[in-house]
Amino acid sequence: MDSSPGVLILCSLLCSVSGQAPVVSVEPRAATVRQGESASFRCQVGSGAPPVQLLWKRANNQALPDNAKIGPDGSVLTVAKARPENHGQYRCMASNSAGRSTAMAVLNVKYAPKVRLTRAGPLHVRMGESVSVDCRASGRPRPTTTWKRQGSTLQLVTKEANDVNTIQWPAVHPDDSGVYICQAENSEGVAEVKIDIIVEGQPGAPVASVGATEMTVVEGHTITMSCQASGSPLPVITWSKLRAPLPWKHTVSGGVLTLNGVGRQDSGQYICNATNMHGYSEAYTQMEVESPPYATSLPDQVRLQPGDALSLQCLAHGSHPIQFEWSRGGRVSLPPGAETTNDGRLRKAHVKLSDAGTYKCVATNHIGSSEVLARVIIKA
Numbered sequence: 001m002d003s004s005p006g007v008l009i010l011c012s013l014l015c016s017v018s019g020q021a022p023v024v025s026v027e028p029r030a031a032t033v034r035q036g037e038s039a040s041f042r043c044q045v046g047s048g049a050p051p052v053q054l055l056w057k058r059a060n061n062q063a064l065p066d067n068a069k070i071g072p073d074g075s076v077l078t079v080a081k082a083r084p085e086n087h088g089q090y091r092c093m094a095s096n097s098a099g100r101s102t103a104m105a106v107l108n109v110k111y112a113p114k115v116r117l118t119r120a121g122p123l124h125v126r127m128g129e130s131v132s133v134d135c136r137a138s139g140r141p142r143p144t145t146t147w148k149r150q151g152s153t154l155q156l157v158t159k160e161a162n163d164v165n166t167i168q169w170p171a172v173h174p175d176d177s178g179v180y181i182c183q184a185e186n187s188e189g190v191a192e193v194k195i196d197i198i199v200e201g202q203p204g205a206p207v208a209s210v211g212a213t214e215m216t217v218v219e220g221h222t223i224t225m226s227c228q229a230s231g232s233p234l235p236v237i238t239w240s241k242l243r244a245p246l247p248w249k250h251t252v253s254g255g256v257l258t259l260n261g262v263g264r265q266d267s268g269q270y271i272c273n274a275t276n277m278h279g280y281s282e283a284y285t286q287m288e289v290e291s292p293p294y295a296t297s298l299p300d301q302v303r304l305q306p307g308d309a310l311s312l313q314c315l316a317h318g319s320h321p322i323q324f325e326w327s328r329g330g331r332v333s334l335p336p337g338a339e340t341t342n343d344g345r346l347r348k349a350h351v352k353l354s355d356a357g358t359y360k361c362v363a364t365n366h367i368g369s370s371e372v373l374a375r376v377i378i379k380a
């Protein structure tokens with residue numbers, strides 16, 4: 001196939017002694033079938049010194065699918081009852097003692113669309129909440145997907161990306177209750193899938209929402225949590241804490257909960273409850289209180305004799321992770337032979353008189369740090 005001068009020279013040298021490398025082509029080069037139909041490709045050897053061996057493979061050297069058969073002389077590849085995954089390139093490789101060459105064939109397998117939803121119905125949604133449903137379609141040629149409401153021919157406005165068509169409501173209304181159909185269509189057929197959406201809560205029922213569903217705050221600060229509710233008549237808002245009473249230093253006004261000087265024990269889930277004659281609606285804020293470390297040393301004073309083992313443990317409470325660092329008062333470094341660990345331990349197997357002094361542990365987390373001193377007294 002290649003007629004560049006280099007190949008011609010190579011052939012004129014080699015062809016006379018060991019014959020000529022095969023030249024192959026595939027007929028047809030491309031075939032398009034429907035799913036379930038069959039396709040055949042013939043690999044033809046134009047020239048080349050016999051014997052020529054033929055080998056069919058999928059492109060990138062994968063094995064042939066189990067529904068592919070090769071004819072008795074090795075030249076005809078038949079894909080019987082083609083499946084969608086048979087789509088792609090096939091390669092015929094011809095080789096003899098002089099070399100080898102390959103030719104490609106492309107099989108297109110068309111198939112009717114398949115559709116599925118990423119969530120199962122029926123979907124019960126409270127009025128005012130947001131909902132979205134993804135419809136995923138496959139098929140060849142690539143199907144077009146649309147969302148419709150049962151009983152209507154109107155195509156709904158949806159968001160399409162890749163093979164996913166998403167229908168969404170930022171806030172559902174009772175009128176949105178109904179059966180929705182995602183339909184996928186290509187030249188091979190049509191497929192559809194339905195989902196029932198049931199909007200709960202009657203007109204006027206409360207719908208509560210909080211300003212933040214999650215918050216992380218630092219110990220000692222004053223924080224506020226807001227809650228808003230729609231409904232008619234205007235709902236009454238109350239705040240509570242999951243499995244615990246509200247902290248005693250709290251106030252509620254106009255739906256806003258204020259907590260003064262929060263502590264770690266105030267972490268947890270806070271519930272806003274909006275109530276009127278038609279029902280109630282709850283919304284949640286998860287709050288985590290973080291605190292700087294508070295370090296202690298165990299022991300904070302120790303009396304040893306030369307040769308004794310020294311072991312000090314620095315402890316800290318506060319938000320994790322906490323790092324510990326030991327140092328020695330008035331010195332650049334710890335005595336030689338002293339070891340520290342990530343969990344705050346300082347050790348030395350055999351102390352000397354010169355190891356006496358004051359040691360300092362600094363515990364640090366992402367909020368702050370705290371230090372503690374330990375006295376080491378050594379007497380012979």
Ligand SMILES: *[C@@H]1O[C@H](CO)[C@@H](O)[C@H](O)[C@H]1NC(C)=O
Nearest residue numbers: 240271273274275279280282
């Ligand atoms: C919210 O209020 C309703 C009605 O008063 C009540 O049944 C429900 O238990 C309350 N929820 C919480 C978390 O207090």
